[in-house]
Amino acid sequence: MRFEVRGSSEEVRGGGRAGRAGRLLHSSFAPRTSNLILPLLTAAVLLFLWSAAVKITATKIFPSPVAVARGIVQLAEKKLLWAYIGDSLVRVGTGYAAAIAVGIPLGFLLGWYAPLARAVNPLIQMLRPISPLAWMPLAVIWFGIGNAAPIFLIFIASLFTIVIAAANGVRNIPPMYLQAGRNFGLSTPQLMLRVAAPAALARIAVGLRIAFGVAWLVLVAAEMIAVDSGLGYLIIDARNAGKRYDLVIGGMLLIGVIGLILDSLMRRAETWAAERR
Amino acid sequence: MKVRFQHVSMHFGTTEVLDDINLEVAEGEFVCILGPSGCGKSTLLNITGGFLEPSAGQVTIDGERVVGPDRRRIFVFQERGVFPWLTVEGNIGFGLFDLSDAERRGRIAHYVALVGLKGFERSYPRELSGGMKQRVEVARALAVNPDVLYLDEPFGALDSITRLQMRSELLRIWQAEKKTILFVTHDIEESVQLADRVVVLSARPGRVRRIVEIDIAHPRDLSSPRYLALRDEIFGEIGLAHKI
Numbered sequence: 001m002r003f004e005v006r007g008s009s010e011e012v013r014g015g016g017r018a019g020r021a022g023r024l025l026h027s028s029f030a031p032r033t034s035n036l037i038l039p040l041l042t043a044a045v046l047l048f049l050w051s052a053a054v055k056i057t058a059t060k061i062f063p064s065p066v067a068v069a070r071g072i073v074q075l076a077e078k079k080l081l082w083a084y085i086g087d088s089l090v091r092v093g094t095g096y097a098a099a100i101a102v103g104i105p106l107g108f109l110l111g112w113y114a115p116l117a118r119a120v121n122p123l124i125q126m127l128r129p130i131s132p133l134a135w136m137p138l139a140v141i142w143f144g145i146g147n148a149a150p151i152f153l154i155f156i157a158s159l160f161t162i163v164i165a166a167a168n169g170v171r172n173i174p175p176m177y178l179q180a181g182r183n184f185g186l187s188t189p190q191l192m193l194r195v196a197a198p199a200a201l202a203r204i205a206v207g208l209r210i211a212f213g214v215a216w217l218v219l220v221a222a223e224m225i226a227v228d229s230g231l232g233y234l235i236i237d238a239r240n241a242g243k244r245y246d247l248v249i250g251g252m253l254l255i256g257v258i259g260l261i262l263d264s265l266m267r268r269a270e271t272w273a274a275e276r277r
Numbered sequence: 278m279k280v281r282f283q284h285v286s287m288h289f290g291t292t293e294v295l296d297d298i299n300l301e302v303a304e305g306e307f308v309c310i311l312g313p314s315g316c317g318k319s320t321l322l323n324i325t326g327g328f329l330e331p332s333a334g335q336v337t338i339d340g341e342r343v344v345g346p347d348r349r350r351i352f353v354f355q356e357r358g359v360f361p362w363l364t365v366e367g368n369i370g371f372g373l374f375d376l377s378d379a380e381r382r383g384r385i386a387h388y389v390a391l392v393g394l395k396g397f398e399r400s401y402p403r404e405l406s407g408g409m410k411q412r413v414e415v416a417r418a419l420a421v422n423p424d425v426l427y428l429d430e431p432f433g434a435l436d437s438i439t440r441l442q443m444r445s446e447l448l449r450i451w452q453a454e455k456k457t458i459l460f461v462t463h464d465i466e467e468s469v470q471l472a473d474r475v476v477v478l479s480a481r482p483g484r485v486r487r488i489v490e491i492d493i494a495h496p497r498d499l500s501s502p503r504y505l506a507l508r509d510e511i512f513g514e515i516g517l518a519h520k521i
Binding site (some may be wrong): 174176178179180182183184185190194195198199201274277 | 328346347350351352354357358359360362371372374390392401403421440
C-alpha cells in the first residue's frame with residue numbers, strides 16, 4: 001500500500017543544486033544571472049547548427065529558424081498568436097484547476113483515512129497508467145465539440161499525480177505535529193486545516209508542479225479533438241492544411257517556451273513551500 | 278492528589294511494557310520518571326497524556342479519568358514538535374485560538390519574554406538553534422495555561438551545555454508558573470537536578486522500583502554531599518557502579 005509520486009527525479013538540472021545552495025548562503029542575484037548565460041549560449045549554438053543543417057541539406061520540407069520566426073510573426077499579424085496562446089492557457093488552466101479542486105481534497109481523505117486508501121488505491125493505480133489519450137473517444141462522446149473535451153483530458157492527465165501527492169503528503173506528516181494539534185484541543189477539521197495542510201504543503205507543491213508538467217504535455221493531444229484554436233490545434237492544423245512545417249515547429253517552440261516559463265514559476269512556488277517546512 | 282496512576286498496565290500484542298504502575302503526584306510537584314531505554318516510561322507518559330489507552334488500570338487527574346488529550350495538560354516533545362511553518366509568535370499563539378486578538382498578543386508577549394526569545398518573534402524555527410526551538414515549544418505549552426506539563430526527554434537532542442542551561446530555565450519557569458510537571462528521562466543526573474521525587478522504573482516490563490525523594494532546596498549545588506549521595510543511591514538502584 002504505497003503511494004508514490006514518480007517522475008520527480010526525471011528532470012536534468014545542471015548546476016541546480018549548486019545554484020540553490022548559493023542562493024541560501026547569500027541571496028544575491030549574481031548566481032542567477034550567470035545561470036542564464038550558459039543556456040542562452042547552448043540555444044544559440046543549436047540555432048546555428050539547425051540553420052546550417054537546413055542550408056547544407058537544401059531541404060524543401062524542414063524550415064529554417066528564420067522561416068519559423070517569420071511564420072510566428074505571420075500568425076501574430078493574423079491576430080491568431082495571442083488568441084491561440086490564450087485559448088490553450090485557459091484550457092490547461094481550467095483542467096488543471098479542476099484537478100486541484102478534486103485531487104487535493106480526495107488525496108487528503110486518502111492520506112487521512114487509511115482504510116479508505118486501501119479501498120481506493122488499487123483503482124487509482126489501475127487508472128493511472130492509462131494514457132490520457134486513451135480517454136479521447138470517451139471525451140468526445142461525453143462532451144462533444146467545444147472546450148469541455150480537451151479540458152477533461154487535461155483534468156484526467158493531472159488528477160492522479162495530485163491525488164497521490166496529497167495522500168502522500170498527509171500520510172508522511174510527523175505524528176507529533178498531529179499529536180500536538182490534538183493536545184491543544186483542535187477538532188478534526190481544524191487539525192486538517194491548521195496542521196495537516198501546512199505540514200503536507202511542501203510535498204503537495206512538488207506534486208502540483210509535476211502534474212502541471214503532465215497537463216501541459218497532453219495539450220497537443222487534447223486540442224487535436226473537438227476544438228479549432230490553441231497551440232495544439234495550430235500544430236495539427238498547420239500540418240493538415242498545407243503542410244506548413246514552419247508553423248508546426250513554431251507551435252512546438254511556443255509550447256516549449258511557455259512550458260519552461262510556467263515551470264520555473266511553479267518551481268519558485270515550490271521552493272517557497274519547501275522553506276516553510 | 279493531582280495525578281493518580283492506579284494499577285496501570287500496558288502491553289502491545291504479547292509484549293508487556295508496563296506492569297501495575299501505582300503512583301501519586303501532588304499539585305505543583307516536579308516528578309521525574311527515570312528508567313533505562315525501552316522500559317516503557319514514554320508509554321506511561323503517553324497514557325497520562327491521553328494519547329494511549331492503558332490495557333488495564335486508569336489514570337485520574339483531579340479525580341477525573343483521563344480518556345483523551347486535553348488542553349489543560351500539554352505534552353512537550355523534543356524540539357522537533359514545533360511547527361516549522363509558523364513563526365515563534367505563531368507557534369506560541371497556536372493554542373490560543375479562542376482568545377481575543379488583544380489577549381492573544383498579550384499572552385504571546387508574556388511567554389516570549391519568559392523563555393527569553395524577545396527579538397525572535399518573527400523568526401521561523403529553521404532559523405533557531407535547538408535550544409531556542411525547545412524554548413518555543415515550552416512557551417507554546419505554557420501559553421494555554423495548562424495545569425500539568427508532560428515532558429518526554431525534552432532536552433535529549435541538545436548539546437550538554439545547552440541542556441544544563443535549559444534545566445535551570447525550566448526550574449525557573451516551573452517556580453514562576455507553579456505547574457505540575459511529569460518529566461521523563463534516562464539521565465540520572467538530570468533527574469536529581471530537577472525533581473522533587475524521582476520514580477525509578479525497572480527494565481521492561483516497567484515497574485516502579487523505587488521512589489527517591491530529592492530533599493535539596495533549589496538552586497541545587499551539584500557538588501554537595503547530599504546531591505552526590507542521592508545520585509549514587511539511584512545509580513546503585515539501577516545497578517550501575519558509578520565508575521567507568
